[in-house]
Amino acid sequence: MGERAKLFDMSEFIIKEAFPNLADQNLAVTSPKTPEYNCIAWAAGDMSAWWWPDANYQYFWPEEVPRNESLSAFKYLFENLGYQECETDDYEEGFEKIAVYRDMNNKITHASKQLRPGIWSSKLGKSEDIEHPFRGLDSNIYGSVALTMKRSNHP
């Protein structure tokens, strides 16, 4: 087993420990750890910055989007990127979908994006990118999906 494969094997163990719904699931770790971008940036298609509406004005957040941590602000963020709220996480040909997670304290925690039928992609904080099932990240850490949105992938 190569060094890189060994690292990913170790990461998979730690990730499955954090997200019990992934315990019996296939999980692909698709990037190394990096603090340079987060899940919101990843879902928005940007790997160059960490996106967050922090009150300290230290992280990237589009100026035209309300700078607060409410679900409506995150919804506005993705509407601004061409997404509209949708009912289902089902794969739809011609569309790309994202999901926004909220914990039991109503705090926004995470976002993921759909890759193909049944498979979603997430950047886990400062850790790796992974591919996972839709409900795989429901947990004490992220809560559960509060909003699903879609946009046409034909410009």
Add this chain to the structure above:
Amino acid sequence: MSVSEASVEIFTIGEDNSAIGPDSVLVKRHIEDLATHYFKPLTRQWANPPIRFFNLRSQWEKDTAMLSSVTEIAIHPSYQQIIGMGPSVIPLILNEMTIKPGHWFWALKSITGEDPVQPKQRGRVKEMTEAWIHWGKEQNYLT
């Protein structure tokens, strides 16, 4: 090998450097916790800012590894204790940033009251890190 050498060796093993299977992660964590308390009693950790800083940093990194919310990352108790250590921790943070970029910006801004990061650099962790390292050199925290 002396006791201090043994403790240093244990603490320089990183998770990513482990040569054995994933089960070793749990074992290693327990060994680290045991070694911390055996070799470095809490009173000695608190009296030594670098040791206290590195212990708090390790806890903070472990607990916030999966978080995206900068607010949650910054209000973690270990991070807040690092901020509470005041100016003595500035060179430790800046040195840490020269080795490994991390989310130290909130702490540095809180402790120093400064913010050398330009608006266009917000969120760009490498550029933010470089701005703070440049500031640290100007302020003689780094050589």
